[in-house]
Amino acid sequence: MLSYKEEKMKVYFAFSIRGGSPDEEVIQTVYRLLKDMGHEVTTEFNINWKKRERYMSDEDIYRRDVEALKKSDIVLAEVSKPSLGVGYEISLGEKLGKRVVCLAKEGIHLSAMINGNPNLDLISYKDKNDLTEKLLRFFNKI
Template sequence: MKIYFCGSIRGGRDDVNIYRRLVEKLQSYGTVLTEHVSSSELTDRVVVAEVTQPSLGVGYELGRAVDMNKKILCLFRPSSGRTLSAMIRGADDGQLFVVRDYTEDEAENILEDFFSNIKRI
């Protein structure tokens, strides 16, 4: 499986260590890609986005992934004190676009659950 991971770059790098942990875990489910989400070779890919740090770039990538009917998992940490965009929260349909609140300790289990459900589809 090919997985596209997004996280804030220009909006702030405060969560870079969390991103690293998430990517390490995602690698156990497939190949984590770094190319742009609008790549013409996007087919069976999954997008996982850590959305705690607001980022226009991640929002754009998510919009492109929605347009391409990609399976999307957004991860948000309420402990950050931030509020998740209502547009992202409201996009959760429980199937193609999934938003999960998490703590760092819960991240691996959330990923495991998400990817085990994909394999059943």
């Protein structure tokens, strides 16, 4: 049986959308885990991004995402696929004083701007089960 820490957070979950197709299985795994733990995912609108973003202007997407990031307690970014947008969100989160956690599949050669940044937490994972276990441990200790 999984146990969760009582404190609930607002989580900004960033992942590559236009920079490369996201790993749907990983995205859904993280999203479901966060919801199961009782956290609010402030970027819930991105989970069905294919349907929604085609009806929005770039300016509207920018404003929506920045507002969601400002309201969040923590930024969780899947960085296995390079993405200018995710990099921007990580930087903005850091600038706003948010805790930023990057998730990357083991063996991925990350940018030095991510890998070398002492202000970021980095969680490397083998597969969705390993990622689930590591995220549970992470959220239960913060």
